[in-house]
Amino acid sequence: MRKRHLVVALGLLGMLCVPAHAEARDISRETLPPNDGWAAAAGGTTGGAAADDAHVYTVTDRAGLVRALDGGSDTPKIIKIAGTIDANTDDDGNRLDCADYATDGYSLKKYLAAYDPRTWGAAKPSGPQEEARQASAARQAERVVLPVGSNTTIVGLGSKAVLKGGSLQVSNADNVIIRNLELRDAYDCFPVWQPNTGGLGDWKTAYDTLWLRGATHVWVDHITASDKGHPDEKEPTYFARNYLRHDGLLDITNGSDLVTVSWSRFADHDKAMLIGNGDTATGDRGKLRVTLHHNEFESVVQRAPRVRFGQVHLYNNRYVVPDDAHDYRYSVGVSTESAIHAENNAFHTPGHIEAADLVKNWNGTALHQSGTLFNGYPVDLLAIHNAYNSGSERDLTADVGWTPTLHTKIDSAEAADREVARGAGAGRTP
Incomplete structure (x- = not known):
């Protein structure tokens, strides 16, 4: 009996002596694998892998994150986020809310009274309350807009790393990696009323949780992006329109190029992902090359993604x-001049949503699709779109003018559906 107890004790001791590095690998110096989507082209994407030890940071609050980002400098750097960082905090870490940002006499009540369409009309808001809104919005932007420079890697540590209320902005930067991080609730305190948008007017918000603007060679992997904490559907209605507080979860605009988004989860949001921000932005031609694979879009109303101009490879995603x-x-x-190559994606919808609802065309001409599953059954999205939407939208052809060559193994939609359900999102990095 004593021998058996000794064996058990030695076994427990061995478990306690397992080195910490065996529990979770350090992904902070990992680079994008070869051929993993568009971000692998033209030299690939390495982020901050070349950073020296002096530029490797572990941050736990907004002040530490701001220091590590260094104003969006191009110095190679690795930033590890531990725990939850709230961007809406002052330099001492005290929580800030919308009232703390309001200035120059701004109040929502006064703003609504000043620009009520019944008295103001359809003119663009101007005057004291709009000026006060702009000043208040600028104060919030100083806290929540976080610039990311070239040669930067940002990773979350463990399974519970969160950036709350912030807008990571990769602007005119190259070679960036963002992995294993939950991006939550980029909440705009001061939306602007735009009376001429969409015919009925609409509220416009300022912040994407992650915005790539003129960015190149970017790898986004195992992130979770959502409105968690402040869903727009629970916001009130003003001027007969939902008072939106969030913009995109991940927008890729202004000539961004060579981007791979993998194993990420986009959830509980209206307009999830915009690739190309304008029909007249002809400078985007030849750019906006993006690969989206093994991502999950859950409870997303639209834009998963919406594409203009870009060559977008959309494969093995789950909706x-x-x-x-x-x-x-x-x-x-x-949308305009888009070239989407969609392969082996799986869609799950309730009975009142049909396969014909999955694709929307605004001035586009082509969509390549193959291997699509809709509620477990194979469908041809192109044929269904042309058959059921011909009265309201132009027919699409299958010739998008290119064939993807940079990609990981493309699984069947059925197999990818299972794997994405298990493995996409922050805290699930393999």
């Missing part, structure tokens, strides 16, 4: 529309 969805619009948006 989930919940049973109680009442405002779903579409998933894949085909």
Whole structure:
């Protein structure tokens, strides 16, 4: 008996002596694997892998994150985020809310009274309350806009790394990696009323959780992006329009190029991902080359993604529309000069949403699709779109003018669906 107890004790001792590095690998110096999407082209994407030890930071609050980002400098750097960082805090870490940013006499009540369409009309807001809104918005932007420079890697440590309320902005920068991080609730305290948008007017917000603007060679991997904490559907209605507080989860605009987004989760949001920000932005031609693979879009109303101009490879992604969805619009948006090559994606929707609802066309001409599963059954999205939307949208052809060559193994939609459900999002980095 004593021998058995000794064996058990030695076994427990061995478990306690397992080195810490065996529990979780350090991903901070990992680079994008070869051929893993568009970001692998033209030299690949290494982020801050070349950073010296003096430029490797572990940050736990906004002040530490701001120091590490160094104003968006190009110095190679690795930033490890531990725990939850709230961007809406002062330099001492005290929580700030919308009232703390309001200045020059701004109040929502006064703003609504000043620009009520019944008395103000359809003119663009101007005057004291709009000026006060702009000044207040500028104060919030100083806290929540976080510039990311070239040669930077940002990773979350462990399974619970969160950036809350911030807008990471990769602007005119090259060679950036963002991995294993939850980006949550980039909440705009001061939306602007735009009376001429969409015919009925609409509220416009300022912050994407992650915005690539003129960015090149970017790898986004195992992030979770959502409105968690402040869903727009629970916001009130003003001027007969939902008072939106969030913009995109991940927008890729202004000539950004060579981007791979993998194994990430986009959830509980209206306009998830915009690739190309304008029909007249002809300078985007030849750019906006983006690969989206093994991502999950759950409870997303639209833009998953919406594409202009870009060559976008969309493969092995999982789409989930919940049973109680009442405002779903579409998933894949085909817009001006877009060239989407969609392979082996899986869609799950309730009965009132049909396969014909999955694709929306605004002035697009082509969509390549193959291997699509819709509620477990194979469908041809192109044929269905042309058959059911011909009265309201132009027909699409299958010739998008290119064939992807940079990609990982493309699984069947059925196999990818299972793997993405298990493995996409922050805290699940392999």
